[in-house]
Amino acid sequence: xxxxxxxxxxxxxxxxxxxxxxxxxxxxxxxxxxxxxxxxxxxxxxxxxxxxxxxxxxxxxxxxxxxxxxxxxxxxxxxxxxxxxxxxxxxxxxxxxxxxxxxxxxxxxxxxxxxxxxxxxxxxxxxxxxxxxxxxxxxxxxxxxxxxxxxxxxxxxxxxxxxxxxxxxxxxxxxxxxxxxxxxxxxxxxxxxxxxxxxxxxxxxxxxxxxxxxxxxxxxxxxxxxxxxxxxxxxxxxxxxxxxxxxxxxxxxxxxxxxxxxxxxxxxxxxxxxxxxxxxxxxxxxxxxxxxxxxxxxxxxxxxxxxxxxxxxxxxxxxxxxxxxxxxxxxxxxxxxxxxxxxxxxxxxxxxxxxxxxxxxxxxxxxxxxxxxxxxxxxxxxxxxxxxxxxxxxxxxxxxxxxxxxxxxxxxxxxxxxxxxxxxxxxxxxxxxxxxxxxxxxxxxxxxxxxxxxxxxxxxxxxxxxxxxxxxxxxxxxxxxxxxxxxxxxxxxxxxxxxxxxxxxxx
Numbered sequence: 167x168x169x170x171x172x173x174x175x176x177x178x179x180x181x182x183x184x185x186x187x188x189x190x191x192x193x194x195x196x197x198x199x200x201x202x203x204x205x206x207x208x209x210x211x212x213x214x215x216x217x218x219x220x221x222x223x224x225x226x227x228x229x230x231x232x233x234x235x236x237x238x239x240x241x242x243x244x245x246x247x248x249x250x251x252x253x254x255x256x257x258x259x260x261x262x263x264x265x266x267x268x269x270x271x272x273x274x275x276x277x278x279x280x281x282x283x284x285x286x287x288x289x290x291x292x293x294x295x296x297x298x299x300x301x302x303x304x305x306x307x308x309x310x311x312x313x314x315x316x317x318x319x320x321x322x323x324x325x326x327x328x329x330x331x332x333x334x335x336x337x338x339x340x341x342x343x344x345x346x347x348x349x350x351x352x353x354x355x356x357x358x359x360x361x362x363x364x365x366x367x368x369x370x371x372x373x374x375x376x377x378x379x380x381x382x383x384x385x386x387x388x389x390x391x392x393x394x395x396x397x398x399x400x401x402x403x404x405x406x407x408x409x410x411x412x413x414x415x416x417x418x419x420x421x422x423x424x425x426x427x428x429x430x431x432x433x434x435x436x437x438x439x440x441x442x443x444x445x446x447x448x449x450x451x452x453x454x455x456x457x458x459x460x461x462x463x464x465x466x467x468x469x470x471x472x473x474x475x476x477x478x479x480x481x482x483x484x485x486x487x488x489x490x491x492x493x494x495x496x497x498x499x500x501x502x503x504x505x506x507x508x509x510x511x512x513x514x515x516x517x518x519x520x521x522x523x524x525x526x527x528x529x530x531x532x533x534x535x536x537x538x539x540x541x542x543x544x545x546x547x548x549x550x551x552x553x554x555x556x557x558x559x560x561x562x563x564x565x566x567x568x569x570x571x572x573x574x575x576x577x578x579x580x581x582x583x584x585x586x587x588x589x590x591x592x593x594x595x596x597x598x599x600x601x602x603x604x605x606x607x608x609x610x611x612x613x614x615x616x617x618x619x620x621x622x623x624x625x626x627x628x629x630x631x632x633x634x635x636x637x638x639x640x641x642x643x644x645x646x647x648x649x650x651x652x653x654x655x656x657x658x659x660x661x662x663x664x665x666x667x668x669x670x671x672x673x
Contacts, residue, residue: 186216193223193246199230206234206242215239221246221276229254231261231283236269236292244273253282253306260308261287261319265294273334274298280315282306288328289321296334296358305339314341314365322348330382334358342369342397351375355412359383364390366397366420374403380410380433388420391442398425402449408457409433421446428473431457431481438462443469453505454478461485466492467509474498477505477530480581485509485517492519499523502530504579508572510537512553525556529579533561533572537587546590547601547614560603563590564614575603578610600663606671609652613663624649627660634659 189209193202202225209219215238224247231254234242242265250262262280265271266289275298278285285304288294296302296318304315317338320328328346330336335358336343343362346353349372359382360367367384370377377396386395395416398406404427408414412435416422421442423429429447431437432455437444444461445451446469453459453468456479461467464487468475471494477483482505483490490507491500499520500507509517511534514525518532526532534553541551544563552572554561564573564582571584601614613624624637624647637649651659651672659670 186218187213189213189217189219191219191221191223193221193225193248195225197225199228199232203232203234207237210234210237210240213238213240216241218243223247225249227251228262231264233264233266234271236265236267236271239269241270242272244271245276247277249277250280250283260284260315263287264289265292266290266321268292270295272297273300273302275300277301279303280305282308282315284308284316284319286317287319287321291327293327293329294318294320295329295331296336297329297332298334299332300334302334302336303338304341304343307340314339316341316343316345318344320344320346320348320351320353327351328353330355330360331357335361337361337363338365339363341365342367344368346370346375347372349373349375353377355379355384356381356410359385362386362388362393362395364388364393366393367395369397369399370404371399372404373401375400376405376407378407378409379412379414379435380407381412384412384414385417386420387417389418391419391421394421394424394442394446396423396425398423398427400425400427402427404428405430407432408435408437409455410435412436414438416440416442416444423447425449428452430454431459433457436460439465441465443467445469447471447473449473450476452476452478453481453483456480457482459483461488461490464488466490468492469494471495472497475500477502477507479504480579481505482581482583483507484583489519490517496520496522502526502528502532504529506531506533506574506579506581506583508533508535508583510535512536512538514553514555516553526576529577531555531559531561531574531576531579531581533574533583535572535585542587543589543591558604558606560601560605562601563588565590573614575612577604577608580612600661600666600668602661602668602670605668606673607651608673610648610650611661611670613647613649613661623663625662626651627662629658629660 218241220243222245226249228250261284264287270293272295302317304317406429408431410433414437416439422439424446426448428450431453435457438460444467448471467485468491490509532555536551559576561574566582569584626635
């Protein structure tokens with residue numbers, strides 16, 4: 167073993183005798199792969215369980231595999247640069263760095279990259295954490311097998327064994343950036359970016375395996391439809407969970423998510439595709455929160471083979487020239503407890519490919535724009551060329567944050583769909599007449615008008631002309647104001663804004 171300076175720091179974990187030591191090891195360019203492996207393995211022999219080994223330094227032009235086998239439950243923090251620039255000498259193990267057996271391996275700010283070899287292989291019970299501003303990259307084909315290299319390959323093991331967070335960057339050119347190959351595995355992603363130029367960002371293969379993505383950015387630019395940003399070859403117990411502010415997108419011909427298990431999207435997450443499915447699933451697809459599923463060009467937003475599609479809360483499923491939801495077999499109609507389904511067309515059958523669907527339940531909304539009518543300019547607050555379901559929902563042309571599109575509401579489900587192709591004009595009527603929606607209502611009503619800045623008050627009267635409530639200007643803060651009338655008996659009421667009055671039916 168080469169001459170190494172061993173530095174250890176004693177960390178007092180409690181008032182007891184328990185302590186952990188930190189070992190520091192620096193890789194130098196002149197060290198051979200054999201020496202590096204022996205040195206780190208020697209540290210693991212010296213270490214006690216729960217000790218930490220920090221690896222720094224740099225070695226490039228690597229042509230052999232560095233394989234580390236954990237002999238104990240130690241914690242290795244890798245902060246080194248370790249790169250190959252050519253095909254490997256030992257074709258039997260075509261990977262740059264391999265770790266196995268047990269313990270925790272965290273890459274925290276290091277750089278790993280390989281050409282014509284998998285960059286990192288994890289096996290047999292090691293928990294992998296990728297954090298900080300780590301960069302892991304793979305490119306080229308592995309000789310003599312003629313398949314593309316993977317940035318992170320996880321072999322057969324179970325448990326929550328991979329975690330990607332913070333600003334980590336994981337990428338590949340022609341294959342999966344991350345490949346999980348085994349049963350009952352879970353990968354959690356809370357930050358960073360995972361991308362593939364012409365493959366899948368994340369591939370999961372195994373019974374009961376899951377991906378839990380609560381943040382970060384996943385994408386691909388594949389021109390081959392067999393790939394997708396996230397691809398899951400799992401059974402009915404396997405699933406994909408997208409939440410938080412996570413973004414999953416396919417920029418070219420691939421799909422965003424293809425799963426043989428269930429797919430759940432919630433929070434403020436966004437899933438989008440340009441020319442293929444945003445989501446394709448064999449089993450259940452549930453979209454909730456404020457999440458957005460979007461399919462551009464002539465493609466389907468959600469394609470479900472033989473199970474349920476459920477839309478809740480304020481979620482939006484948006485398509486353009488194709489269906490928002492489509493099925494291979496008509497076993498279960500989509501359930502719209504809330505949220506929105508939108509596509510171009512004139513009726514429900516243009517939005518939902520399910521011949522027996524009648525209308526949404528609760529606060530769900532189905533919208534269609536009759537683009538084929540050829541109109542690209544509309545009057546603000548008008549309803550021309552807009553189809554909506556149920557009939558009690560409200561939908562009209564509007565402007566939000568400098569974009570033109572359709573505002574909609576059904577009970578407490580309100581939202582806006584921007585449409586790039588159109589422009590709006592403003593009529594005298596649209597300024598003077600406030601819009602009250604939903605109407606009829608079971609509780610909250612929304613009052614919208616461009617004249618909100620000139621409102622002096624909002625007043626509510628019963629059918630006998632008795633003033634029930636008056637809301638002063640100080641309570642009106644924007645062009646859309648909400649008022650809860652759920653406590654009023656069912657009947658007819660009148661909402662007056664300045665000198666304009668609108669009849670409202672309370673159910």
